[in-house]
Amino acid sequence: MPAAGEISWVLETPGSAAASAHSRSLYNETGARKRRQHQKSRKGCIQCKQRRVKCDEVRPTCGHCVERKWECEFPTTATRRKGPALSPVSSVSEKHPSGSQSPTPDPTGLEVGSRVWKHTQLLSCLEKLNVPRQAPGDHSAYQRQDALELMDHFEDTLEPWLGSPVAQSMIQEHGIQIGLKAPYLLHALLAYSASHLSRLHPEQPKYSEAAKTHFTRSLQAYSTELVYELERGNANALLSASGILAKLS
Known part of the structure; x- marks a missing residue:
């Protein structure tokens, strides 16, 4: 894999072989557009699932919750509830305030x-x-x-x-x-x-x-x-x- 500074994400120009191959991959044999697949994490915290972002699944508090000073709740130890997407959880069976984490490294x-x-x-x-x-x-x-x-x-x-x-x-x-x-x-x-x-x-x-x-x-x-x-x-x-x-x- 090329280094980050050398990566080109703009080479799939219209008419190119890469673009043609990519276009064919988006459709099935009947001509209907395929549903794009992406990996989903079933072990991420509830806060990340509500925001529909990728959770790094670090316990007891994931990276997103540490950075935003949220209380981190994982579905394996708490019951899912519906609520505002960005609201911190106020009462859960197992909560880990980000304030209890060790200080940010130098x-x-x-x-x-x-x-x-x-x-x-x-x-x-x-x-x-x-x-x-x-x-x-x-x-x-x-x-x-x-x-x-x-x-x-x-x-x-x-x-x-x-x-x-x-x-x-x-x-x-x-x-x-x-x-x-x-x-x-x-x-x-x-x-x-x-x-x-x-x-x-x-x-x-x-x-x-x-x-x-x-x-x-x-x-x-x-x-x-x-x-x-x-x-x-x-x-x-x-x-x-x-x-x-x-x-x-």
Whole structure:
């Protein structure tokens, strides 16, 4: 498998052999579209199942619940209940408050590519890119810290949006990490995530503000990179960013 920086998720262009093979795989012999398959975890916590995101199944508290300071509940020790998708569980048979977990390891000891490592690197990168702690405006709702939520949503959403499931899986897994070295791609990914969240939660203005902020910064950085630093090493990141910016335009 190629290294993360060399991965191309944009090679399945229309008319190519890969695209033709992929297109054939989406339909059965009768011409009906096949239902796309994806792996589901039956052992994840209830909070992750309610949010429809992938759970790392770490017990007693999974990574998502640790990061969001939620009480983590696994279906093997508690009864499932219907309720708001993002509400912490108030009464369960076995609860593990994330506050009881050991302190977050020192950033220098984090595993490269892990969710916590990406969080640390993302905030550091945005600070170096002079992204203000709070967007311009006296009543701005979007803050730099909210970029962590945008990153999580981008990597965890199961909704198909790229066209190719294989390409989408690749960019969700490696996009943010590559974007840390390619600001135009990083801002494009965050803008797309914010735009999607804005459609899901129109009552929260911070998402539309975040989409505008990151889209503008991505477009500016993309234009500069395209004019002055176009080379083989950044071709994949540039092409990926252009596709995402086109979807947002």
